[in-house]
Amino acid sequence: MLENIDGFVIDLDGTVYKGKDAIEGAMDTIAYLKSIGKRIAFLSNRGNISRKMCHDKLIGMGIDVEENEILLTSTVTANYLRENDENCQAWVLGEQGLRDELEIAGIKLADKPELADWLVITLHETLTYKELNEAFRAVRHGARIIATNEDKTFPGDGGDCIDVAGMIGAIEASTDQKVEVVIGKPSSLMAEAAFRAIGLPAERCIMIGDSLVSDIGLGKNAGMMTALVLTGSVNREAVEASNVTPDLIWDSLADLKRILESE
Amino acid sequence: MLENIDGFVIDLDGTVYKGKDAIEGAMDTIAYLKSIGKRIAFLSNRGNISRKMCHDKLIGMGIDVEENEILLTSTVTANYLRENDENCQAWVLGEQGLRDELEIAGIKLADKPELADWLVITLHETLTYKELNEAFRAVRHGARIIATNEDKTFPGDGGDCIDVAGMIGAIEASTDQKVEVVIGKPSSLMAEAAFRAIGLPAERCIMIGDSLVSDIGLGKNAGMMTALVLTGSVNREAVEASNVTPDLIWDSLADLKRILESE
Numbered sequence: 001m002l003e004n005i006d007g008f009v010i011d012l013d014g015t016v017y018k019g020k021d022a023i024e025g026a027m028d029t030i031a032y033l034k035s036i037g038k039r040i041a042f043l044s045n046r047g048n049i050s051r052k053m054c055h056d057k058l059i060g061m062g063i064d065v066e067e068n069e070i071l072l073t074s075t076v077t078a079n080y081l082r083e084n085d086e087n088c089q090a091w092v093l094g095e096q097g098l099r100d101e102l103e104i105a106g107i108k109l110a111d112k113p114e115l116a117d118w119l120v121i122t123l124h125e126t127l128t129y130k131e132l133n134e135a136f137r138a139v140r141h142g143a144r145i146i147a148t149n150e151d152k153t154f155p156g157d158g159g160d161c162i163d164v165a166g167m168i169g170a171i172e173a174s175t176d177q178k179v180e181v182v183i184g185k186p187s188s189l190m191a192e193a194a195f196r197a198i199g200l201p202a203e204r205c206i207m208i209g210d211s212l213v214s215d216i217g218l219g220k221n222a223g224m225m226t227a228l229v230l231t232g233s234v235n236r237e238a239v240e241a242s243n244v245t246p247d248l249i250w251d252s253l254a255d256l257k258r259i260l261e262s263e
Numbered sequence: 264m265l266e267n268i269d270g271f272v273i274d275l276d277g278t279v280y281k282g283k284d285a286i287e288g289a290m291d292t293i294a295y296l297k298s299i300g301k302r303i304a305f306l307s308n309r310g311n312i313s314r315k316m317c318h319d320k321l322i323g324m325g326i327d328v329e330e331n332e333i334l335l336t337s338t339v340t341a342n343y344l345r346e347n348d349e350n351c352q353a354w355v356l357g358e359q360g361l362r363d364e365l366e367i368a369g370i371k372l373a374d375k376p377e378l379a380d381w382l383v384i385t386l387h388e389t390l391t392y393k394e395l396n397e398a399f400r401a402v403r404h405g406a407r408i409i410a411t412n413e414d415k416t417f418p419g420d421g422g423d424c425i426d427v428a429g430m431i432g433a434i435e436a437s438t439d440q441k442v443e444v445v446i447g448k449p450s451s452l453m454a455e456a457a458f459r460a461i462g463l464p465a466e467r468c469i470m471i472g473d474s475l476v477s478d479i480g481l482g483k484n485a486g487m488m489t490a491l492v493l494t495g496s497v498n499r500e501a502v503e504a505s506n507v508t509p510d511l512i513w514d515s516l517a518d519l520k521r522i523l524e525s526e
Contacts, residue, residue, distance in 0.1 A: 124392060125392050126391070126392055127390070127391065127392040127395065128389070128390065128391055128392075129387060129388050129389055129390040129391075129425075132390065132425055132429065133424050133425050136424070136425035136429065137422070137423075140423065152436070152437045152438075152439075153437065159400070160400075160403065161396050161399070162392075162395055162396050162399035162433070162437045163437065165436045165437045166395065166399065166433040166434070166436055166437035167433065168436060169432035169433045169434075169435060169436025169437060170425070170429040170430065170432045170433040170436075171429070171432075172432060172436075173415070173428045173429055173431060173432025173433075173435075173436075174415045174416065174425045174426065174428045174429035174432060175415070176415075
């Protein structure tokens with residue numbers, strides 16, 4: 001079934017870890033993939049952390065990955081701005097990880113909201129009214145809106161939590177301006193970044209994730225085989241009610257190791 | 264021009280005060296209206312403060328009003344829930360003033376978001392992500408959504424600030440649920456509360472405010488004469504560009520005293 005697959009594009013939140021904890025079997029499966037020479041790209045819609053922060057987190061969970069195997073929307077958003085509006089000034093509604101990635105990409109952070117060409121929105125788990133108001137002011141003074149992703153929820157320690165769609169909704173509803181660019185899955189920008197990193201075409205890759213819209217949607221749009229894991233926000237009932245049909249459905253990433261071992 | 268008018272329905276933010284300061288001439292005009300026996304209702308879309316807090320603020324500015332002349336959306340929202348779903352439990356995305364009014368009206372505040380029948384949204388100038396996430400959880404667990412108002416901006420000390428529309432936008436975009444009831448101007452619920460308080464019919468009242476949508480819109484919907492003041496977020500240019508035409512346009516509330524003195 002997976003005999004032609006050498007590239008594994010794997011979601012993180014809800015697939016490899018949930019909140020602060022690794023999902024059972026994820027560590028073993030990833031180590032096994034590496035031991036048999038498969039290529040991996042971890043593709044996450046998280047835009048609030050830097051690649052380095054994410055790498056530290058995975059290593060801390062005992063998951064042995066390289067920093068350049070991690071593709072976050074923070075990095076891909078920063079690269080998008082560098083390629084499309086190199087001399088712009090950005091204002092961030094989000095966290096330090098995104099600011100780090102913008103600075104690594106050479107994007108100037110505006111000194112005040114009124115000077116920004118772009119408002120860059122990502123998840124912001126320590127959001128305050130003051131920060132929301134600064135973002136609002138950036139847009140009222142002409143900043144265009146780009147978002148790392150537009151997920152509605154992410155699986156946190158205490159259940160589903162409000163995600164970037166909420167931050168976008170707040171700004172759009174109060175300014176009457178719309179987000180112009182969304183980087184995250186299921187956007188093709190993320191798939192292209194994954195294929196570049198892995199160095200294989202779509203037909204030799206599988207997209208594995210817990211979200212029907214973001215992960216399975218991206219995989220299908222990009223021409224990859226798709227596998228849904230049930231360790232995130234979707235259960236079998238939700239899959240049956242949906243019009244998105246993954247090629248494979250696994251209880252968790254642990255199933256992948258069992259399948260590969262038995263092939 | 265104003266000879267048949269005995270009821271003055273007056274907006275607060277941007278009309279009587281702006282941020283922490285009274286608008287020049289507002290105190291004198293209000294004192295003059297009272298001295299000649301006119302009836303007044305202050306009609307504000309503010310839902311984050313209680314009637315008592317607002318009264319204290321006006322008295323502190325030297326504006327001599329009675330507490331029962333003040334009609335805030337916090338009070339009217341609490342009364343709406345008492346009249347329509349008396350035994351409900353409410354979760355507040357907002358500030359203490361709204362909680363005070365709900366408790367005065369006998370509405371139970373839910374102990375946790377998951378127990379709420381209604382999420383009540385108002386302005387929340389100390390909003391945090393945690394509070395936004397609790398509101399999100401209330402709706403994900405079945406709470407219906409009511410908002411004190413849906414203003415996009417309010418005039419703050421440092422310029423226009425993001426208002427309740429932003430908080431509503433965050434919840435709607437992340438939950439796919441829509442707000443069911445909006446109490447604030449231009450809703451007829453606020454006009455009805457004003458006529459009850461003043462004890463006069465629409466044709467003997469004038470609506471005075473700085474917002475074309477909220478104030479002039481409410482006045483026209485309710486059959487009142489309307490006067491726009493230019494001390495808030497609207498200037499003459501914006502009036503000309505709009506398809507809402509107030510009966511009168513004044514630089515500030517001070518014009519009203521001059522007009523009445525000259526009649």
